[in-house]
Amino acid sequence: MAERTRGPWSVLTRPWAYEALQALLGAERGRRDFAERYLRPRPGDRVLDIGCGTAGLARYLGPVTYVGYEPNAEYVAQGQAENAGSDVALHVGYFDAAAAARHAAFDLVIVSAVLHHMDDGQASELFRLLARVTKPQGRVVTLDNVYVPNQNPIAKFIISMDRGRNVRSPEGYAALTHPHFAACEGTVQHRAWVPYTFWIMECQKPMPDP
Numbered sequence: 001m002a003e004r005t006r007g008p009w010s011v012l013t014r015p016w017a018y019e020a021l022q023a024l025l026g027a028e029r030g031r032r033d034f035a036e037r038y039l040r041p042r043p044g045d046r047v048l049d050i051g052c053g054t055a056g057l058a059r060y061l062g063p064v065t066y067v068g069y070e071p072n073a074e075y076v077a078q079g080q081a082e083n084a085g086s087d088v089a090l091h092v093g094y095f096d097a098a099a100a101a102r103h104a105a106f107d108l109v110i111v112s113a114v115l116h117h118m119d120d121g122q123a124s125e126l127f128r129l130l131a132r133v134t135k136p137q138g139r140v141v142t143l144d145n146v147y148v149p150n151q152n153p154i155a156k157f158i159i160s161m162d163r164g165r166n167v168r169s170p171e172g173y174a175a176l177t178h179p180h181f182a183a184c185e186g187t188v189q190h191r192a193w194v195p196y197t198f199w200i201m202e203c204q205k206p207m208p209d210p
């Protein structure tokens, strides 16, 4: 199972509960920082957001064309209501081969807090599809929680309670991108409060299907 959806985690499938937890964990500040430091979209960019949730990142990207895919229909409904009037198109569902064939290529692909919800097979297939839809000069930027040596024990505990069952090491995340992107760099970010550890990865040079 790639994701916990039962017991105490089931409430998080509701958008209000998910947003409340995100607010408690300082997500808004985190989203702004992630957009400014790592996403750095240019005006007019075509942006794809995989597992976009309620599209909370869209409001930090400026004037871009934003396409989001999200399997939870309730999240999508909330995201559509919050982004009405913007150049934001949200689709309910997984990003599969049919979805990849539907769109022109993207300058920037975001996979934020999603890879740890996917097993290795699902994530590798996602990177294969992303290599098809990323422009030759485009980028894929991912963000996930991560296990690293000597991390804050509170961060490690909070991360161990995540819905996603596939939290990895930096090397584990990087391995998912091969052989679909020729260049991949990442950084570990420690947040002091609420203690948490992130792995942020940027992939470039999409490769054709092997």
Ligand SMILES: C[S@@+](CC[C@H](N)C(=O)[O-])C[C@H]1O[C@@H](n2cnc3c(N)ncnc32)[C@H](O)[C@@H]1O
Pocket (backbone or CB within 6 Å): 003, 050, 051, 052, 053, 054, 056, 057, 069, 070, 071, 072, 075, 094, 095, 111, 112, 113, 114, 117, 118, 122
């Ligand atoms: C922690 S939330 C992150 C939401 C959003 N990307 C953000 O950063 O705010 C994880 C999201 O991934 C979605 N998800 C879970 N499994 C997925 C999969 N296999 N493919 C795409 N999205 C998935 C969930 O429905 C959820 O909205």
